[in-house]
Amino acid sequence: MLSSRAFSTRPRLNSARRAPGFVSSRSYALSVIPPKVIKGMTLPRHFTGKKAFQYNWYMKILDSSTTSPLLFLYHNDFTSQKLIKLRRDISAASNRSGSKPSLSSKSPAGVPAEPTSEPLLTVIRSSIFGAALRDYPTVDNADIMRMTEGVAGALAVLSLPVLDPPQLKAILRTFDRTVPPRKAKTEEELRKEEEEKKADPANPGRRIKPMKQIVDPELRVLGALLDGQILLPDRVNSIAELPTLQTLREQLVGLLSSPGTQLAMTLSEASGGRLARTLEGLKKGLEETSGDAPAP
Template structure:
């Protein structure tokens, strides 16, 4: 009976040449991901390729989509963002935070007119995670952008990128969005030498229980978000200039200041004429008369 059951149990071969030839290739380590750098330098042309290059399928759709985003920069700014270690839930929360910040500071162009007619609603900002390789090709073909400025903006940056499309250029709204970035995704603090040494020692240390499977620890994801620059009407703005633009007043405030500067000379003239009218004008003329009489009396005969 035992012999019959033993015959029914299939045996697994320990090693064979066939199993070695059909072995699967080694997988990449966990957490390793392919990184792209936004480059506008034309790649090397392979032999036999016909220029200009035309994308097909999904790449053609992405290329045309990115070109439409770049075309919209003539009227609305594009904010380039570098993001790292963002999960899908974190991206959803980031989009909600951007929408909430833009709603707290609506552009002045969206307010109702004096006649009581409501203006057209301004669309909300749109965050698009881009594919750097195809987006770089779209930037190369976009004539309004200087490649040297793009290279200066993305110098030393490798990883996932995103583009935030704003409906209009409204400095208070831009400032609210930048403040949201700093509050919800604060910049990472650089690690000290002690922290780096401790992490290296933990990595190279022997396991506590040799021969046993280590417990999987839940990795704490610390997302990172950084503003690389902006694109507005063919001009590349670096992060310092983007924040200086965000500190400017709104368009309506600038219009009111301009109207005040243009109307101030006329207002001052009207105030001077109003002050010189009536009794003040009579006193002014009386003083002028006495001054002329004193001048005539002091003159030699």
């Protein structure tokens, strides 16, 4: 199971303004645009206290993307129970594919020498994570802006322990199963919601009884960061469809050994049966041409 400490970076709101069981979120997406320089401000920025800890933590997460993918996720309207279930499902999907060979394995058989850690889901603080991305040398800010274009809301990152396409595919399937895509509302539903907002209360002057809100969470993969390159969702899905390391090795061995096998078969036929048959036919042809005359 993933550690609950991974979610300690979300901003806190007043308990009177925050509905119980809900995860607070930011109202803006990730921004890598350099801040405006104001009087008395020096660049690059130096954080202190809790912000410095978060900045260093985010830089460590970015450093891990040199050997394994880092998924960027957009999430909205998640209750704490839904978030816990999502973490458990990610862990279960990772363990189901953990016995398969990994693309990052150093073992010839494709089996890791030691057990790998589980994926870590971290709800990020957009402003500080954006500063970490700006200061990270190998990331192109234009790619980040292209990835988060039109996105406004809370973001999270999922750190995968290894680059394992079957594991990545299992996790992407878990997202669709645990948090299905939202269905588009019909015109009738939108009209009814608008009428309910404008309608007068049933009992004017009385306190409205609080009702339990029905939460429809939303989760979407924005892209991934791998070895300094930003991968959009299409490329992430393409990587997830790759075969296991053992299958790739078998295919590579087959491609390398195929020309040698064909050449060996050709030489075997030429030096063996086919050459003998060719010489025997030539001998018979000469004998028929010369008749029974003895050879000089």
